[in-house]
Amino acid sequence: MKDPSQAAEPVNDPAWAAEPVNPESSRVTVVVATRDRRDRLFETLPEHRAPVILVDNASTDGSPAAVTEAFPAIEVVRLGENRGAAARNEGVRRAGTPYVAFADDDSYWTEGSLARAAALFDAYPRLGLVTAQVLVGPSARPDPVSAAQAAAPLGAPVGAPGPAVLGFLSCAVVVRREAFLQVGGFEPKLFVYGEEALLAMDMTTAGWWLCYVPSLVVRHFPRPAGRDGTTRDRIEARNRLLTAVLRRPTGVVVRTAAATLRESPPALWDVARSLRWALRHRRPLPPSTEAAVARL
Structure with a gap:
């Protein structure tokens, strides 16, 4: 899948974001949770530029075997049941890197974003989570969530790298592994849809910064059909x-x-x-x- 957003520049970048950054980082693992979406995986997995752990929510379409055969470098975790968003917790536990990025089977992080995220975490010890600017579809349309985060209704902690957030799209965040596991990750009881709010509250309560950084960019290609x-x-x-x-x-x-x-x-x-x-x-x-x- 070619990235049609190559010419689109993220908005409101801090000065350091213009510096050249290695597009790959050995300090970040990408955790992808999926269920029965093999076709989307074959479109997005080649776009990832860091080690990937694919957590499969008991798919019935042969996704785990197909991915293992086509992408032998990817670690595939097969769950015996559909855990929804909490499947990501298993990926974080297995990650051997200090930082973990989440992606859905219809999204990926653009070149340089994960290395920038790792540099931010290294520079800001209180930073627990960063959320990216999300560009939707082939036209790279900014997601309304990103616009709301850029408006900074909560302001920014003194010395933080961006506006504070208390909500985000799960496919557009990188977490400090230590901080994520400290609060227990995504709550299994919530399953999917709106699971981010509780995690954001708990990480903030634990004293971690959660910030929006628009120089980090995620491409998202959702399909509207087939959802109830x-x-x-x-x-x-x-x-x-x-x-x-x-x-x-x-x-x-x-x-x-x-x-x-x-x-x-x-x-x-x-x-x-x-x-x-x-x-x-x-x-x-x-x-x-x-x-x-x-x-x-």
């Missing part, structure tokens, strides 16, 4: 409410439950079935993190 929008809406609503129960004040939980009842009543039932678990694991955010979340 109703099911996704239900899961997203469930995860918003579960996350609120796990970390937010009681008033926020009540308001989120009321909104869930209006938007997706089945999601409320899903939360009810997990409520005992959520209450056992409830740890309200400290005031500083809660204030930042409320501001968003």
Whole structure:
């Protein structure tokens, strides 16, 4: 797959980003989680410029064997069940590098981005996560999430390399392995859709910086067809409410439950079935993190 964004320049680059950077880095591993998308893997895997660990969520389309045969340098981890976003946790545990980048089977990091990310982590010991500018499709259209992050609604920590964030696209982040594992990674109970919010809250609470750095660029080629929008809406609503129960004040939980009842009543039932678990694991955010979340 050729990168049509070669002529497109990321916006708001700091001065150091213009310096030439080796496009490959032995200090970063790319973890790709996938399920039944062999065709997309064969398009994107050749674009990766760092060691790759592919975590397969119990695919039935022969993806693991096909990837092993076509890309023998890639470590393929076959899971016996579909763990959703938490499959990435297994990839991070297996990574032998201090930094780990996430990619989906329909995305990849552009040349030089991972080396820049490694340099940032080396330079900023409190940096736990960086999120990149995302360019969508063949036209390299900026993702609206990147525009929202560039607006810096939370400002930037003093001395940090970019605006603070409390949300991101999972396919567009690099994490410090130590920081990710410290907070437990992605919560398996959330499965997929909206799983990033809880991780962002927990890493921030643990004292790590999470920053948007637009000189890091991810190409994303999502296909709109073949997704069940109703099911996704239900899961997203469930995860918003579960996350609120796990970390937010009681008033926020009540308001989120009321909104869930209006938007997706089945999601409320899903939360009810997990409520005992959520209450056992409830740890309200400290005031500083809660204030930042409320501001968003």
